[in-house]
Amino acid sequence: MAQTLLIIPLFLGAIGFIAFAWGRDTAVFSGWLGRFTVVASAILLFISIVMAAAPANQYPLEFSLNLLLTTVDFHIDALSLYFMLLVNVIAFAATWNAISYLGDQLPEHWVQRPSFFHSSVNLFHFTMLLVPALDNLIGVWIAIELTTLFSAFLVSHQNNRESWEAAWKYLIITSTGIILALWGTMFLSNAAYAVQESGITGNEIGNEIMNWTSLIRLARSGALATEQALIKLSFLFILVGYGTKAGLAPMHTWLPDGHGEAPAPISALLSGVLLKSALYVILRFYTIANTSLGGSTFTSIALLVAGLLSLLLAVPFILKENHFKRILAYHSLEHMGIITFGMGIGGAAAMFGALLHSLNHAIAKALMFLSYGNILRQYRAAAPTDEAFDATRIVGVLRSMPITGTILTLGGLALVGAPPFSIFMSEFMILWGALSSKKTVLEPWIIHTAVILFMLSTTLIFFGLVRHLSKIVLGKMPGEPELEEKPMRDLFPLILLFILILIMGIWIMPGLADIIARSVAIVLEGSQGI
Amino acid sequence: MDIAANFLNPFLNPLEIVLLVTTLYITSLSHSVEQVIRVYRNQSYLLAIVTGLTTYFALIADPNSKPTSYLLIPLVAFLPLALAYMIKPVLVRATVQLPGIRFRFRLFPTAKENDEAERNWRKGEQRVDHQVRDLFVFIVLITLAILIAAKVKEVMALIPSQNPYGIGLMVALSLHLAGLYNMVIKRDIISQVVGLLIMDHGLFLAAVKIAPIPVPAMFFVVSLYFYTLITLTILIFLLPQVRQHTGSVDLDEIERQTRLKG
Numbered sequence: 001m002a003q004t005l006l007i008i009p010l011f012l013g014a015i016g017f018i019a020f021a022w023g024r025d026t027a028v029f030s031g032w033l034g035r036f037t038v039v040a041s042a043i044l045l046f047i048s049i050v051m052a053a054a055p056a057n058q059y060p061l062e063f064s065l066n067l068l069l070t071t072v073d074f075h076i077d078a079l080s081l082y083f084m085l086l087v088n089v090i091a092f093a094a095t096w097n098a099i100s101y102l103g104d105q106l107p108e109h110w111v112q113r114p115s116f117f118h119s120s121v122n123l124f125h126f127t128m129l130l131v132p133a134l135d136n137l138i139g140v141w142i143a144i145e146l147t148t149l150f151s152a153f154l155v156s157h158q159n160n161r162e163s164w165e166a167a168w169k170y171l172i173i174t175s176t177g178i179i180l181a182l183w184g185t186m187f188l189s190n191a192a193y194a195v196q197e198s199g200i201t202g203n204e205i206g207n208e209i210m211n212w213t214s215l216i217r218l219a220r221s222g223a224l225a226t227e228q229a230l231i232k233l234s235f236l237f238i239l240v241g242y243g244t245k246a247g248l249a250p251m252h253t254w255l256p257d258g259h260g261e262a263p264a265p266i267s268a269l270l271s272g273v274l275l276k277s278a279l280y281v282i283l284r285f286y287t288i289a290n291t292s293l294g295g296s297t298f299t300s301i302a303l304l305v306a307g308l309l310s311l312l313l314a315v316p317f318i319l320k321e322n323h324f325k326r327i328l329a330y331h332s333l334e335h336m337g338i339i340t341f342g343m344g345i346g347g348a349a350a351m352f353g354a355l356l357h358s359l360n361h362a363i364a365k366a367l368m369f370l371s372y373g374n375i376l377r378q379y380r381a382a383a384p385t386d387e388a389f390d391a392t393r394i395v396g397v398l399r400s401m402p403i404t405g406t407i408l409t410l411g412g413l414a415l416v417g418a419p420p421f422s423i424f425m426s427e428f429m430i431l432w433g434a435l436s437s438k439k440t441v442l443e444p445w446i447i448h449t450a451v452i453l454f455m456l457s458t459t460l461i462f463f464g465l466v467r468h469l470s471k472i473v474l475g476k477m478p479g480e481p482e483l484e485e486k487p488m489r490d491l492f493p494l495i496l497l498f499i500l501i502l503i504m505g506i507w508i509m510p511g512l513a514d515i516i517a518r519s520v521a522i523v524l525e526g527s528q529g530i
Numbered sequence: 531m532d533i534a535a536n537f538l539n540p541f542l543n544p545l546e547i548v549l550l551v552t553t554l555y556i557t558s559l560s561h562s563v564e565q566v567i568r569v570y571r572n573q574s575y576l577l578a579i580v581t582g583l584t585t586y587f588a589l590i591a592d593p594n595s596k597p598t599s600y601l602l603i604p605l606v607a608f609l610p611l612a613l614a615y616m617i618k619p620v621l622v623r624a625t626v627q628l629p630g631i632r633f634r635f636r637l638f639p640t641a642k643e644n645d646e647a648e649r650n651w652r653k654g655e656q657r658v659d660h661q662v663r664d665l666f667v668f669i670v671l672i673t674l675a676i677l678i679a680a681k682v683k684e685v686m687a688l689i690p691s692q693n694p695y696g697i698g699l700m701v702a703l704s705l706h707l708a709g710l711y712n713m714v715i716k717r718d719i720i721s722q723v724v725g726l727l728i729m730d731h732g733l734f735l736a737a738v739k740i741a742p743i744p745v746p747a748m749f750f751v752v753s754l755y756f757y758t759l760i761t762l763t764i765l766i767f768l769l770p771q772v773r774q775h776t777g778s779v780d781l782d783e784i785e786r787q788t789r790l791k792g
Contacts, residue, residue, distance in 0.1 A: 070752065138749045142756045149760045152768060161775040168772045171764050172722055176713065178757075179706070179729050186740040186750060190686055193742040210746045230686050 001047055002061050002076050005084065006133060008040045009126035013150075016119025030114030034099050037118050041095045041125070045088040052081050052515050062135070062213075073211055075135035078518035083132040083280045085515075086359050089500075090272040090366045091125045093493035094265040097370045100490040101263055104377045117157060124150040124269065131277045135211045137185055140281055141178070144245060147274055148174050155262045155270075166257035173254040177244020181281075184237030185210070188288070191227035191234065192218060198226070215288050216526040224292035232298050235289040239282060239302055246278035248340060249310040252333050256317070259329035264373020267325065271332045271369060272362035279339060279358065283523055286343065291526040300442055304344030304450055310337030311457045318464035323391055327468050328368055331415060334461055335361040335423075341454060342430035345447065350433025351520045357426035359512075360504060364423055367411040367497040371404050374486050374494070375472075382483055395475040400483040405473050407494050412469040414501045416462040422504035427458070538583055545580050546701045549573060549735075550672065553708045553728060558664035563625075563651035566724055567618050574614030577731050580698075581738045582607040588692045588743035599744040606751055609734050609758060613727055616762055620727075622647040623769040624719050667711055675703035689742055698739040705732030719772065723765060730758065 016033050019025055060077040076084075098121060102114050127146040134140045148171065156167035192209050195218060208214045218224050224231060244251035259267045290299050314334035318327055335357070342354025378401060379394050398405035414421030434451050485491075503509075508516075521527050552573040560566045585603045589595040622639040625647040639647070679700035692698070705728055712725030737754060741747040 070749065136749070138746065138753045142753050145757055145760050149764060152764050156768070156771065159771075159775075164768070164772045164775045167768060168719070171768060172713065172726065175726060175761060176710065176729065179733055182733060182750070182753070182757075183706075183736060183740075186736060187682075187686070189741050189746045189750070190689075193689070193746075194686075210749055229684075233682065233686075 001051060002074070002133065003063070005044055005047055005051075005129055006126060008044060009122040009129065012037055012040055013119045013122035013126055016115045016122060020113065020115040020119060025113065025115040027114070030102075030118060033115055033118045034095075034102065037095045037122055038092075038099060040122070041088065041092040044125075044129075045085075045092045048081065048085045048088045052085050053511050056514075056518060072139055073135040073208065073213075074133050075211070075213055076133055077522055078515050079280070079283070079522045080132035082355065082359075082515050082519045083276060084129055086276055086362055087125070087128045087132075087273050089359075090268060090362050091128075093366050093370060093497055094268045094272075095121060095125075096493040097268070097373065097490070098263075098265040100486070101265055101373065101377070104381060113157075117154070120150050120154050121265075121269070124154065128269075128273055128277050132280055135213055136208075137188070137212055137215070137281075137284070138210050140284070141182055141185060144181070144242070144278060144281060145178055147245075147277060148178070151266070151270065151274065154266045155258050157263050157266065158261065162257075163261040166254075166261035170254045170258040173251065174245050177241050177251055179241070180237050180244070181241025184234045184239075184241055184285070187230055187234035187237060188215070188285075191224060191230040194227055194230075195223045212284050212288070216291060219288050219291035220526055224288070225294060228293055228296075231289050231292045235285060235299060236302065238285045239306060242278045242281045242285075243306060244278075245274070246282065246340075247275050247310075247332055247336050248306050249313040249333060249337070252310065252313070252336075255333060256326045256329040259332065259369075260323060260326040264369050264376070267328070267373070268366035268369040271329065272366040275332060275336055276358050276362060279336070283343070287523050287526045290524075297442055300344050300346050301446075302344070303340050304442070304446070307337045307340030307342075307344050308450060308453050310334065310340065311454060312337075315457050315460045315464070318461050318468075321392075322468075324372060324394075324468060324472060325369070325391075327465065328365065328372070331368075331461070331465065332361075332365060334457070335365070338427060338430065338454075338458075341450065342433065345430065345434045345442070345450070346524070347433050348520050348524065349436065350430050351523055352516055353426050353429030353431075353433050355516050355519055355523075356429060356508070357423070360422040360426045360501070363497050363500050363504075364411060364414045364421070367407065367494060367501065368415060370497070371408045371411060371494050374404050374490060375401060375408065378483050378486065394472055396473075398473045399476075401485050403485055403491055404494070407491075407498055409469060409473050410498065411501070412465055414505070416465045417458060418462075420502070420505040422501045425505055425508070431455075539587065542580065542583055542587070543697055545576055545583075546697055549576055549580065549701055549731075550704055552576065553705055554665075554668050556724065556728065557708050557712050558661060558668050563621060563720060564648065566720075567621065570617050570724065570727065571614040573731065574610040574617075577610040577734060578607040581610070581734055584692050584698065584738045585743055585747075588689065588738075592743070595744060602744050602748055602751065605748075606734075606738055609751070609754055610731060612758060612762075613730060617724075617727060618644075620723060620762065620765050620769065621720055623766060624723055624773060625650050626770070626773065667715070668708060671707040671711060672704050675700050675707055679703055686740075692739055692743060698735060702732045702735040702739055705729065705735065719769070723769070726761065730761070733757075 012033070019029055019033075056078070059081070060075055062076075063074050065072045065074070098117070102117065124147060127143050127150060130143040130146070131140055134143060152167050152171050155170055156163045189210055192215060196209070215224075239248075240251065247255040259271050262270060286299055286303070293299065310333050314330045314337065317330040318334070322330075339354045339357050339361070342350045342357060375394065375397055376391060379391075397408060410421075414423055417423045417427045431451065431454070434447050552569050555569050556566050556573070560569060582603050585606050589599055589602070619638050622644055626639065626643045679697075682699060709725045709727070709729030709732060712728060713722045714725075716722070716725070734754060737750040738747060741750045
């Protein structure tokens with residue numbers, strides 16, 4: 001079943017790409033490809049739910065694939081499954097919305113390449129599922145780099161000056177970051193080699209030396225503790241390197257451009273899933289570093305600083321006047337900061353909150369991007385002659401598109417952490433984890449200062465987003481265009497995401513709580529069998 | 531170590547120093563894009579020799595190395611050679627504005643596009659901006675790389691056969707920092723591409739200096755193949771579009787016109 005998760009998007013992506021490259025990119029073909037993509041995403045979501053609901057003793061799943069030069073090892077445990085589930089939830093909503101995005105009438109200068117779009121989405125989906133499935137950390141690095149390949153052209157899909165410029169920034173900044181991540185991985189390989197050479201481990205690890213499972217075994221045996229300085233150096237490089245891809249400050253500068261200029265379904269995937277894929281890799285390295293370093297505060301402090309910096313840096317950009325999609329992108333910076341903050345606090349409660357927040361943020365942000373994308377397209381369609389359409393002029397959405405407007409308003413409130421929505425629940429858990437932090441390694445004064453900064457920035461951000469949102473949903477546009485609400489078919493993914501936000505605000509489903517709890521145990525203890 | 535290795539070993543460090551000198555030339559002293567391409571290509575050939583030799587010395591010193599492990603030598607050396615071959619097509623694509631281009635899968639530019647790019651490069655040949663600043667920064671970066679490498683060497687088990695005199699790590703770090711400097715400070719797309727390619731050189735060198743040979747260095751080298759392929763693919767198809775839509779390679783100019791601010 002796990003293999004199916006990877007094969008389906010790879011197959012659809014390959015078919016679409018071949019058709020595009022051979023010039024068979026007809027409207028009929030791309031229409032079918034789009035529909036198949038949605039059906040495939042639904043099947044993948046179903047499979048990942050079934051896998052997540054399976055008894056814990058069935059995991060980890062391990063299998064290998066023989067390629068020309070080497071064997072690629074896969075390791076799927078609860079943490080991998082949780083992130084696969086997250087990817088598939090958002091991919092389902094985004095691919096559904098993509099049909100509507102491509103179907104809407106777009107300005108003439110937007111070059112439509114539907115087959116290329118669908119195949120890139122499928123391959124992007126495949127790479128994001130590949131990241132949590134791989135055991136080899138160098139393989140994970142390649143998979144993260146592949147996400148750049150398939151998403152860079154999706155960012156530029158609107159084929160205008162701003163979208164190409166955004167794609168360029170995205171490529172250059174994330175490529176620089178990914179180089180640093182490989183340096184970090186090399187330092188870790190050197191530490192493992194030194195341990196192996198010294199004979200501390202007792203047994204040869206061999207070709208699997210860069211597998212997460214081998215490294216965590218070394219760390220748990222205490223062998224890597226002899227290479228503390230190198231482990232710390234490696235973790236710093238990893239945090240900065242993958243942190244760039246995760247959109248953490250100060251390497252976040254690609255984020256507002258990339259998310260702001262990409263089509264709405266792609267922004268949902270980038271913000272909801274891609275950032276989390278990079279975060280997943282940081283979590284894997286965090287476990288190795290933390291287990292190797294014992295009771296050291298090093299990883300916690302590093303994550304806490306990165307998290308708070310991201311939170312604080314997001315504040316002025318959310319408070320100032322800006323395009324709403326860029327505001328949403330800065331919100332991703334804020335929320336990645338919150339998740340990293342939770343990871344930095346450590347302890348089971350905060351880590352549970354951080355992992356839950358990853359899913360909650362992904363759902364809320366996808367909802368916001370998709371609903372705002374629908375609004376933007378309707379307003380743009382109502383002014384077809386307006387070449388320089390200014391999105392900042394959009395006001396009064398609650399009146400012109402009542403259902404989408406209501407969803408956008410409630411989604412916005414969910415995003416800033418208002419009760420009774422899901423983000424409130426996970427933010428509360430992180431704070432509760434911080435304030436009842438007997439099990440964390442940090443000094444109380446550090447935690448209290450961090451909590452004060454956290455509260456201050458989230459409060460300011462709350463007011464910032466509510467101000468922007470009220471402008472869009474309330475008020476009256478001069479010469480208000482005649483707009484129609486999107487059909488129910490297009491509203492379905494938005495309603496589905498909104499229901500999830502609402503339910504998860506008051507109730508964490510037992511199956512979900514179980515898989516997060518197992519993931520927390522893996523992250524904090526490096527346990528492999530659960 | 532065999533006779534060949536004993537003979538070649540003393541050449542490794544001077545070659546690594548020459549790598550530094552070529553980086554200095556590219557980032558600080560070159561007057562034109564054509565000079566940058568020429569020197570970058572020479573740096574790539576040198577790097578192919580350095581990485582190949584490093585791998586060879588490590589395999590010779592390892593009593594457990596298998597004959598198949600020697601395949602790693604051409605595998606490692608091919609990477610910089612590939613970049614040497616690709617740098618010009620990539621930079622041409624960053625320079626030439628192709629009329630009416632929509633979205634084409636064409637790997638190499640035509641002779642006409644090459645000529646046009648060279649003409650454009652020659653126009654800017656006399657512009658030698660901030661040479662003293664660049665030279666000063668380069669020296670600072672080298673010093674920084676030496677300090678970092680010294681610190682890293684304290685905590686790291688540098689593998690003796692891969693680092694006979696231990697300066698390879700410093701050179702790799704210098705290439706990385708110089709590439710980063712080129713990307714961040716110089717405000718044009720060509721410098722950013724060259725910076726990224728210099729950083730790639732630093733990464734190739736680091737792979738054979740830090741990661742133990744043959745395993746896991748082999749994994750790293752395979753991953754670098756993927757990385758190079760991905761980077762070149764994106765650059766080749768993205769650059770003409772960026773050039774087409776922005777009408778400039780000057781990032782300051784692009785940013786002046788853009789609404790992607792804040």
